[in-house]
Amino acid sequence: MPGDAGRPAALMARDVSVRYGPVRAVREASLTVGAGQAVALIGETGSGKSSLAFAVARLLPRSARVTGRVEIAGTDVLAADWRRFRGERARLLGCVAQDAMAALNPVLPVGRQVGELFAVHAGMGRRQAAAAASAALASVRIDHPEAVARLYPHQLSGGMRQRVMVAMALALRPPLVVADEPTTALDVSTQAEILGLVAELRERVGSGLLWITHDIGVVAELADWAAVMYAGRIVETGPVEAIFDAPAHPYTEGLLLTRRDLRSGAPGSPLFQIPGAPPARPDEAPGCPFMPRCPRATAVCAAREPPLLPLAGRGEAGHQAACHHPAPPGAPPAPAPARARTAAP
Amino acid sequence: MAGRPAGRRPWQLLAGTAVLAAFAALAVAAPLAGSPLRPDLTRGLTPTGLPVGPSARYPLGTDLLGRDELARLAYGVRVSLTVAIASNIASIAIGAAVGLVAGFFRGPAEQVLMRLTDVGLALPYTLAGLVIAAIMPAGLTRVIVIITALFWSYPARLVYGEVLRLRRRGFVEAGEAMGASGLAVVRRHLLPQVTSLMLAYSPLNAASAVAFEATLSYLNAGINPPAPSLGNMISDGQAAITYRPLLVIAPGLAVMALTLAFLLVGEGMKTRDPDARRLSWLGR
């Protein structure tokens, strides 16, 4: 997979599974983020994308059981001693959460929350850490960083709070940044600002980026590589252009259609929706979890779950899909029966 | 009702009820234990005039005046249970009525009643109890009046909050929209909810009442000697604390066991989320 030749991959996840009691939220997912590369992880709510992202950071609640192998910049994450890893984590990866208001301590000034990182990891004194925090805030284009540093999270706008999160995630220049839908809670123009900011800073710092989203629209602008998750599994992965131009999995096709409808559709026109809903317990049935919603389903789909395999006869290297009937390259993207259900205007 | 809610812990209910039943039996059988008032000057006191220790005749010994400690304890439990039941019913009835009226009618009635409730909640219980005690003759009635006067405000606030909550969920408007009269709405939609809330609260209320009765009697503001009450038995026994600590320990343990039993019943009626802690992010 692409990336800087000399450096180890920012993230290498192999066969990662996450279970909460009997529920398997992520099943044998593998994912690589090359050094300095941006990868988008796409999926609906409940597809397991956030569980996977927090599993690689070892930031799931203790009720979650994680198996598999995860390396961040060459460091084995899951096998590492919890206490040792706790200290190293911030150097390895930064996290940007979905809801910055909930992810910041409500009773501490944001400057102190940023400064803590420098105090703990760079051994800075109080004043030094405060200065470093202001610099970090300035680097995410916050005006008057010294004044903002003294404010509490609830006194900031949503965009400002998310900037603070970005500043914390990148403060120690980690090789990997995990962003969990960081723009969903924001209005459109702020979304664009944060998106631009992350792209720019990431390049400057040289971090790899794992960007989790349900909005396939932002993927093209931001990512080099994409992975699509459905019902706890990665069902298609490949370079962004390949996925956009020649999606192989019917679910990916459906996701792209929703986006096209959004772009072209006049206000009030019916939006495309993939009919049906993801299964509640995908691991219980033997077949492909997407089968009930799939326009191309056949008998084999009910019998066996398709493995994630390289697509034969495609130009793009690394394009893989988990489907018994992948769309041939260049096929029309919209299978007619999938249009069956439309949302109310 | 099909099945118990998850997380309910019935053993507390069982243990609490068992202890209460034992105390109730003791209270009912009190006359069998002998007289709580008549001093036994021949066998109840040592030749030097000190209380005797536990023996077959006096299982808990005698008190400073040579009276049967067990008989006094049994009658004291009788007082405790009577007070618990009577003041529990009275304070909850008054509190629930106040809360219902304030929450249902709103407006000026609500303002007056809830400000009054606030005052009731802010009163320093012991001092207020002593002041009321000063204007009434000693005895069971005085204790029940004091406890009721001080204990109605908390259930009032609880019920008021519950009525407002039900209101927000549209119980009252829905009832009125269906053409029910105000009284019918209260009876059919509010009362069942309020009743179950008060049933859940009453064991805690009873526990507080038992403890407060003992406190009042200990401070000479409840049941006065020679009539026995667990509180004034402790107060009397204090004079012998160095050589016959049982005279403090026995009634003290009785008060604690009674209160604890009521609290256990209350706990047993509660449910709780067993999974709360599994969500923690710290230390694995």
Next chain:
Amino acid sequence: MARAMMRRLVFGLIAVTGVAVLAFLLEFVVPGDPARAIAPRAQSAAVLANIRAQLHLNQPLVVQFASYFGNLLHGDLGMSYVQRQPVAALIGPRLADTGALALAGVLAEVLIGGTLGVLAARHDRVRAAVGAVNLVLLAVPVFVLGLVLLLVFGYQLGLAPVAGGAGPAQIVLPALTLGLIGAPWYAQIVADQVQEALASNWVRTAVGKGLRDGYILRRHVLRNVLSPVLTMAGMDLGSYLSGVVTVEVVFVWPGIGLLAYNALQNLDRPVVMGTVIVGAVAVVAFNLLADLARMLADPRAREEA
């Protein structure tokens, strides 16, 4: 914020006035003749009538009330019938002793309850144990606990003085009594709040930042629990200042509570009224202080006000 505090201050003053009126009225329904209390051995009716005249007890209730209230506004709480001293002079030094006990008691309950609460929030087995301890502490009446401590630490082990009086050695047991009685409430609120915080996203962020558990607990989590604890502690301080009657009686601690208790037994009306009014002022003042402390501890509360 200033306006909100002003409003509360006005409400507080109204409440204090209400208590003063109530105390006055209640005291006049109390049966018993103060003149008899002052001169128990006086035989002649003339002597008693003379005492009543001196105390203005022969005047109509309204006149007595007006003069009492007028004096109150000047800080004059009247004269004790029994001790023949100004009530304010009796209350003054005792207020200091009660204040010391209240402060020590609140400190003890915050420390004991806070520790139990944090332990309960973090360890399942401790939580069960703390639940049981909490239940027992909730069940035991103050004076029973006080006597048990006195019996064990005072008489049996000889570790603490058993005689009354105010002093650094004498304060230990009554403060511990208050602390143990109050602790369950703090343990409950701290356990709930810590548990909620530990499952919050901002603790996840802090863990992600590589901070140590102890550091997160102290600097992040406890900082969040501070405001409800401060509010409760402030209110407790006020209510203890208004008279920890039972504890003071058990340990013969010479504070407001003991003063009020003795005055009630002696029908010493001015002293009873004085302690009740001072108590009400303490409750109101410390509720205000508790609000203020909450605002200082929680930036969100500052804006709400």
